[in-house]
Amino acid sequence: MSGTRTAVESVLGHDLSDEQWQAVSSPAEPSAIVAGAGSGKTTVMSACVLWLVLEGMALPDEILGLTFTAKAAGELLTRTRRLLLRADRQGLLPDGLSDSGAVEPAISTYHSFASRLLRDHGVRLGLEPDAEVLADGARQALAARVVRATSLPLAELGRSPATLVDAVLTFDDALAELDLDPERALEHSVGLIGWLESLPSLQEIGRDMLDTARVRAALCGLVTEFREAKLDAHAIDFADQVRLALSIVRAAPEVAEELRLRYPFVLLDEYQDTSAAQRVLLQQVFADGHPVTAVGDPCQAIYEWRGASVANIDHFPRHFPRRAGAGPAPRYPLVDNRRSAPRILDLANEIAGPLRAVHPGVDPLRAAATEHGRGEVVVALHSTHAEEVDWVCDRVAEIAAHQGQWEGIAVLARTSATLVDVDAALRRRGIPTRLVGAAGLLQVPVVAELRAVLEVIDDPAADPALVRLLTGARWRLGPRDLAALGSMSPRAHRDDLESVDLAAALRAAVLGSDPVDRPSLAETVESAIARAEASGLSAVAITRLTRLTEEIRRLRRHVDEPCVDLISRVLRTTGLGVEASMGPDAADNARALADFRELAARMTRGGGGLSAFLARLREAEHYDESPRRDDVPSGDAVLLMTAHRAKGLEFAHVVLPGMCRSVFPSGRGRDRWPTNAAVVPWDLHPDAPPPLSAFPDRGQEPRAKDHRDFVARSADAEMLEERRLAYVAVTRAERTLTVSGHWWGPSQRRTRGPGAFLEEVHAWCEGNGGVIDVWAPEPPAGATNPAMDDRATPWPPPPDPQRARILREVAHEVRAARALTPAEEDLLLDDDRSRVESWDAEIGRLLEEARRARAPLAVRVPDDLSTTALMRLAEDPEAFARELARPMPRRPHPAARLGTDLHAWIEGQYAVQTLFDLEELDAADDLDDDLDLAALREAFRRTPYASRAPVAVEEPFALAIGGRVVRGRIDAVFGTADGHMEVVDWKSGGRGGLSDLQLAIYRLAWAEIAGIPVERIDAAFVLVRTGEVIRPQSLLDRADVERLLNGR
Structure with a gap:
């Protein structure tokens, strides 16, 4: 065994630069690796793990690695696993390590680390281990209930309930990211209010600050009630994970001591993107000179608007000093860029010049890539x-x-x-x-039209969305009719603008206006229909407006449906789905609609209705959230x-x-705290820049x-x-x-x-x-x-050529049908003619009934279906169609309950196995009375998967494919020795009922979740009872599944 540089480079398969080796082989103490763009930080991190193991300083599972996304965690885990297996084949691992089972480092996301702390120790805070993690929609719904039920005097604030709900969620997140309690923020607000009220006079900005501080004080109370409501519901949200984990380690120092013993070495990836609360949590657990290596680049800190603090990496040497008296932690720069050509790097260094002046330890990049020429x-x-x-x-x-x-x-x-x-x-x-990204998706015309309908359904005051519908290709109101509508609006009859204080009016609109209090365009439309003759609208416009309002009214009856179902209903009712399926853009439209459904499914998972979904859409549009997470x-x-x-x-x-x-x-510019109540004042930030925290001067x-x-x-x-x-x-x-x-x-x-x-x-x-x-x-x-x-905008806008072509074809068929005449003159008397006509009608009905009885029933495959439903479609399309046409209840089966219990138990084992012994859990498990389940549990322990650390467990997915969304949940995902990933499905029964299609769907879903090629993903059924592992030799690809869905 050798831990020398030669051995490490032999396993890596290439040489390390001197700066990389210095970072890899640094002493066992806190340190920061300032990794410039393209400098190979992932290589250095995986080499750090390898060096620690080869030197005998730690077993692989004693090394904790944290990063931000599941994709990044999976890539780092795969790379380190590959290196360790290669070292084993070269005979370089310490004696006995190959057989110890400790062959993988513990790599996860920052939030997963905090979540595991909560699962293991949340009972100390009265939080159940199985606390529900609220999806965004459910979180917004709970905040809305808190705002409606509060006894706080909100009416005097002049804010609408919807505005307050958004502010509560934003403020709760901000406080959690900064490790601030609402009580501390309330104390600050009360002090600010008292100071401002004590001044003899206030300028306009002072009055705005006073109004904002009063609203912020109310938000502090609402956030407290919101957090209590989550606790009562045994639920947490994303921001709570770090906040509550921090509460645990503060209240129970022995938890931090246990983690320090469990993980003698810690690697922190993308450290410049951590929040203040995440940094404090890591300080509480791994302080006092513990070997913590933070890797990041302050020049790539681009998420401050989302709560990240670049001060974390700038001040790492002070936050994580060496052991007592040894001084601040050292920095190790990585500046050899292996990505970009020299000219590009020279320009990048020029742009980064002002950044190097404010971020310590950052050096200019050096060109190390030779294959791209000068660039x-x-x-x-x-x-x-x-x-x-x-x-x-x-x-x-x-x-x-x-x-x-x-x-x-x-x-x-x-x-x-x-x-x-x-x-x-x-x-x-x-x-x-x-x-x-979502921002691009929402610009696709069919999605923009669909979103406008949803906004009008949700909010009668959604005037911009209604204008889009009225002037769009379907309803096509002309300029005269729009002008007539405008003249009927109460807002059209204003006072002379010169008599209005515009600055004051604008300030009042921003600070205290509720859109519901303003007359809406929808109300004007209703009024125009009611007073059709006096409205000045054309007869065609009255007809179209009547049809539109009736359509919106019908759709509003279904506003409480799940968002994905409501979207499908809107597409059917408005005809948008049919239009989207025609023309040269049909394939793009189908994909866009599938992506939109997937976005809706993900944003409303766990609860939340249309209002919550639309609110999240606005956030996704602003932050460019992807419909497929990390998928590129x-x-x-x-x-x-x-x-x-x-x-x-x-x-x-x-x-x-x-x-x-x-x-x-x-x-x-961003919203700023003097005029936005949901923004935390700078002097409450733990690492606030002095120039910003100096305002206001209390003197x-x-x-x-x-x-x-x-x-x-x-x-x-x-x-x-x-x-x-x-x-x-x-x-x-x-x-x-x-x-x-x-x-x-x-x-x-x-x-x-x-x-x-x-x-x-x-x-x-x-x-x-x-x-x-x-x-x-x-x-x-x-x-x-x-x-x-030069702009000449045709009005009304010309019809879409594809739509016009279809309309012409339909009109031609109608004219042709009207031109048909009987071959012979009808010579029957009137009474006889009536009798014959009734016979003809009856014969026609009987023939049609017989034709329908013999004809195959066309049943449309749903736009949204489960993996199980897709398997039934593939196995027996006719039976699946009959099931859709006439759904019948299914008989409960004991084996199904047993399988559910087994899956839950396995998930629990993977959730806690890093900090508790399995046998300790068995003694406390309330399922021991079930002998069959107990036998399955013992059988699972004998499988090779029991000792492996999964990348993901019970991972839900919504796969957009073939213009539809297929949902499911992957039992587990593991890394493999050859650097691949493996999706696994546990089976409590035998071989009967196994479907390769199920694994094919799981494989495609994980490829999108992790952002890796599907060719790098293997799949297996594990028959837990016998321990047999079944790996199909070939699985359907995306094109095969699309053909299945589309009946080809």
């Missing part, structure tokens, strides 16, 4: 947005022509609006694209995604359009000038995060980087011009051999936007 940086500034989009398409086509494929090209942008425009232009040229599509297509989503990825060619003022860097009343200075300092801090995002975007590129912007936006009356980062790229290109393709001069003073001057 190429191209910059352009265009006169208009349209010219830029056309140029981007040309650039993409040029790159693809040079490399012979579309794959490897990525368009990254700050906003989804930029991506949607570029995506549409690429598609018009026939270039294959994949737009990643593969295939020969150009990828389009936001710069945030691209973090952790790499592409041969990166295009960054829209690098304009107020776009990138963004001109949208004088808050002044507008002081507040403007505070806003400017806040903008400077936000600019640093924008710079980090630009650095992340630039360092995704391997071979070429293309950056562009424009002067005139698509609809702006003022010029945009180059943003700060585009100007820096331009300056760099001038002096460093970059390509300046075009640099349009600034428009002269007084110039107007050509896009606005």
